[in-house]
Amino acid sequence: MTTPRTAETREILDLLSARGKALEELYCRADSVRQQHMGDEIFLRGIIEFSNLCSNDCLYCGIRVSNRDVRRYTMAADEIVAHARELPARGQTTVVLQAGESPVFGDDELGEVIRRIKRETTLAVTVSVGNRPLPVYRYWRECGMDRYLLRFETSDPELFRRLHPDCSLDERVECLRHLRALGVQVGSGFMIGLPGETVETLAANILLCRNLDLDMIGIGPYIPHPGTPLGDAPNVYRDDPEMFFRAIAVLRLFNPDAHIPATTAFDAVFPGSGRDLALQRGANVFMPNTTPVEFRRDYQLYPGKPCVDEDASQCATCVLHRIEALGRKPGAGPGHSRKSAGKTPQ
Ligand code: SF4
Numbered sequence: 001m002t003t004p005r006t007a008e009t010r011e012i013l014d015l016l017s018a019r020g021k022a023l024e025e026l027y028c029r030a031d032s033v034r035q036q037h038m039g040d041e042i043f044l045r046g047i048i049e050f051s052n053l054c055s056n057d058c059l060y061c062g063i064r065v066s067n068r069d070v071r072r073y074t075m076a077a078d079e080i081v082a083h084a085r086e087l088p089a090r091g092q093t094t095v096v097l098q099a100g101e102s103p104v105f106g107d108d109e110l111g112e113v114i115r116r117i118k119r120e121t122t123l124a125v126t127v128s129v130g131n132r133p134l135p136v137y138r139y140w141r142e143c144g145m146d147r148y149l150l151r152f153e154t155s156d157p158e159l160f161r162r163l164h165p166d167c168s169l170d171e172r173v174e175c176l177r178h179l180r181a182l183g184v185q186v187g188s189g190f191m192i193g194l195p196g197e198t199v200e201t202l203a204a205n206i207l208l209c210r211n212l213d214l215d216m217i218g219i220g221p222y223i224p225h226p227g228t229p230l231g232d233a234p235n236v237y238r239d240d241p242e243m244f245f246r247a248i249a250v251l252r253l254f255n256p257d258a259h260i261p262a263t264t265a266f267d268a269v270f271p272g273s274g275r276d277l278a279l280q281r282g283a284n285v286f287m288p289n290t291t292p293v294e295f296r297r298d299y300q301l302y303p304g305k306p307c308v309d310e311d312a313s314q315c316a317t318c319v320l321h322r323i324e325a326l327g328r329k330p331g332a333g334p335g336h337s338r339k340s341a342g343k344t345p346q
Contacts, residue, residue, distance in 0.1 A: 005200075008254075012203040015250045016243065023246070030249035030282035037256040038284040040328050043335030044319065045126065045261070046092035046290035046312070048083055049299040050075045054100025056130070056166040060194070062225040062300045063100055069227055071298050074105055077113050083290055083312070084117045090316035091330045094124040096149065096287060101130030101166075111143040118144035124334040126187070131167055134178045146336070147185040150175055151218060154194055155208040156201050163194065176212060185337040187216030187259075192247050193235035194222045202247060210254045215337035216285070217258045219247060220265030223302035241269055245281050252282030257338045261285035267306045276322055285335070286323070288315040 005013070018026045051074035052063045063070055075083075084095045095117060099105060114125050127140060128149035137148070152172050154160050160169040179186050190205040209217045221244045222235050237243040244266065252260060262283040266274030275286065289307050291299060296308040307315055323330055 008207060009200070009203050012206055012250055012254070013199060015253070016199055016202060016246050018246060023242070026246065026249050027281045030252040031280055033252055033256050034260075034282050034284055038259070038338070041284070041331035041335075042279060042323050042326075042328050043094070043259065043285045043331035044090075044092040045094040045096050045285060045287045045335070046084075046087045046090070046316075047096040047098055047287050048075070048080055049098050049289075049291040049295065050080050051099040051102065051105050052295075052299045053102040053105070055102045056100070056164070058166075059163045060191070060222060060225065060228055060230045060302075062227055062302060063298075064228060067227045073295050073298055074099075075292070075295070077109055077116075079292070080113050081116045081120065083292065084123060085121055086312065087290065088122055090288075090313065091320065092288065092290070092316065093122070093331060093334045094126055094147075095121075095290070096126040096128060098128040098149075105129075107132070107136045107139065111139055114140055114143040114145050122334075124336065128187075131172060131175050134182075137175075137179055137182055137184065141182045141184055145184060146334075147187060147216065148179045149187040149216065149218065150179070151189045151191075152176075152205075152208065153190050154197060154201060155190070155204040156197065159194065159196050159201070162196065173212070180213075185215040186212070187218060188212060188214050189216075189218035189220075191222040192219060192244050193237040195230060195233035195236065197236055202243075206247070206251050206254055209251065209258070213339065214255065214258055215339055216261070217251060217255055218261050218263050219251060220244075220263035221269050223265060223268055223304065225300070225302050244269065245277060248278050248283060249281045259285050259335065259337065261287050263287070264289070264306060265302065268302065268304045271306065276326060279326060279328070286319050288312070288319045290315070 057064045124146045126147040157169045260283045262275035262278035266278045290312045293311045
């Protein structure tokens with residue numbers, strides 16, 4: 001028996017089917033809501049992908065544990081802190097510490113890296129290293145962690161189970177609730193066009209973001225990686241890639257106060273323009289890659305990832321030009337959540 005559609009689901013499905021003039025109106029509305037609620041600043045969050053070790057085997061991911069073709073690396077703590085120190089001079093006010101889900105880089109060691117970055121720089125610190133127990137999140141929070149990113153990827157529990165042999169959707173949502181209870185600014189999101197999803201799943205994904213009351217929402221097109229079991233499974237919207245932008249526009253309408261990044265995957269599908277278009281259709285955050293160039297090719301969750309040959313300073317210059325060309329300006333402050341401003345310990 002199928003569940004009856006709610007009025008909100010019907011509204012989202014209607015918006016996701018927009019074409020022609022209706023599509024132009026959708027993009028205009030999303031851009032206007034972004035401007036009214038988030039302003040014209042584009043916040044820059046520099047990502048350091050500090051390790052590609054992962055114990056998990058997510059079916060779509062290029063650095064899953066079963067992919068033996070990946071050269072594994074983990075940056076030293078001093079190296080991570082040294083790279084973080086360079087961000088403020090490039091207009092980047094947040095560092096995002098990202099890695100696979102692996103205990104190899106110890107929880108205490110990561111806590112010490114967070115502490116040092118908070119002590120030695122003005123940066124807000126976002127961490128993104130997967131599902132962890134509550135005491136670990138609490139410890140990192142005590143070390144000064146401001147935010148955490150953990151995407152749920154799909155709101156369909158059965159599809160989630162098929163794609164993620166190592167955890168359930170309930171466990172991941174529980175992690176998000178733990179983080180919220182600790183006063184951490186919480187980011188999540190999903191992939192668009194996973195094999196096995198329907199447009200109803202996409203609508204449910206957008207509603208789950210709203211219902212979780214997220215501070216930050218990252219979404220991006222699913223891109224098949226040849227070194228994974230889904231290598232031959234194309235994106236559901238391969239013949240209608242405009243759906244990726246419809247999704248970000250509708251996401252903005254239903255989450256007016258959330259920070260929404262123009263994720264790198266948009267540039268992989270629309271080289272050179274994807275992130276700019278996302279920023280004109282609801283997004284307000286850009287996350288330049290700050291990973292040392294010698295590691296970039298080894299952190300490919302999907303193929304065709306842009307900016308793998310540029311270094312951090314080239315990426316920083318490029319992003320500032322892109323922002324200027326859009327008539328916008330880089331965010332001046334840390335770009336904390338509009339929802340939980342003031343709750344973050346300084
Ligand atoms: S998606 Fe994340 S948790 Fe899953 S295999 Fe890739 S790095 Fe590991």
